[in-house]
Amino acid sequence: MRQSALLIALTTALVALPSLAADPVPEIERGEAAPQAVGAAxxxxxxxxACARLEGAFTGQADAPYRFAVVRSSPNCQPRxxxxxxxxxxxxxxxGWVLNDLIRVPNASxxxxxxxxxxxxxxxxxxQATERDGQGQMRVYLEEMRKEAEAGKLDAVPLFAASMSVEGLPCGG
Structure with missing residues (x-):
């Protein structure tokens, strides 16, 4: 029994290893989340x-084992x-994107x-401007920024994006 648990742990680590190597270090450091039961949102x-909440649930289905959604947190919230x-x-x-967070949620079953x-x-x-003037200051000039905004080169607000994948070996049943 003990060898079986060790084999499962090693297999999980080896399967997750390629994705760990590919990710940059996230801004937020967190441990693995608590294991979640199938069907529990x-x-x-x-x-x-962003007035948003990331919500997920394990489905128990082999073809789509995890459901993930971005949900508005409040109808009165004014997003920035x-x-x-x-x-x-x-x-x-x-x-120009920054890996902000990496969330790992184990399947309890x-x-x-x-x-x-x-x-x-x-x-x-x-x-993101990195050019500095002779005094070592980053300067923002209104006219230049206005031209860039009119040309569509500036985002009006910061952006967020979230992607989800299921890693590890599927379970039978």
Whole structure:
């Protein structure tokens, strides 16, 4: 029995290893979430500036083992950031996105399976400016920013995107 548990733990670690190597270090450091039962909806993370809550649930279905959604947190909330579809935005560090959070949720009834949610944040364009003047200051000039905004080169608000994958071995049954 003990060898079986060790084999499961090693297999889970080896299956998750390639995705761990590919991810940049997230801004938020967190441990693995508490294991969740099949069918139990749970909040993964709340993002107040986007008036959004990330919600998930294990389904118990082999073809779609985990359901994931971005849900509005309150009808009265005024967002200061916007959620975009990760499949369309294709967030990456090269495109100015920052890996904000990496959430791992184990399946309580299947020890070899976990849901992995990656939350990406894209700050405002002017916050990414790296050019400094002769005095070492970053300067923002109203006329230049106005022209960039009119040309559609600036985001109006910071952006968030979240992607989900299920890692590990599927369970039978």
């Amino acid at each position: 749970h909040t993964l993370r709340t993002i107040p500036e 950031a916007r959620f975009v579809d990760a499949a369309e935005a294709k967030p990456s560090t090269g495109a 299947c020890q070899t399976q976990q849901a992995v949610v990656r939350v990406w944040r894209k700050p405002l364009a002017q916050a």
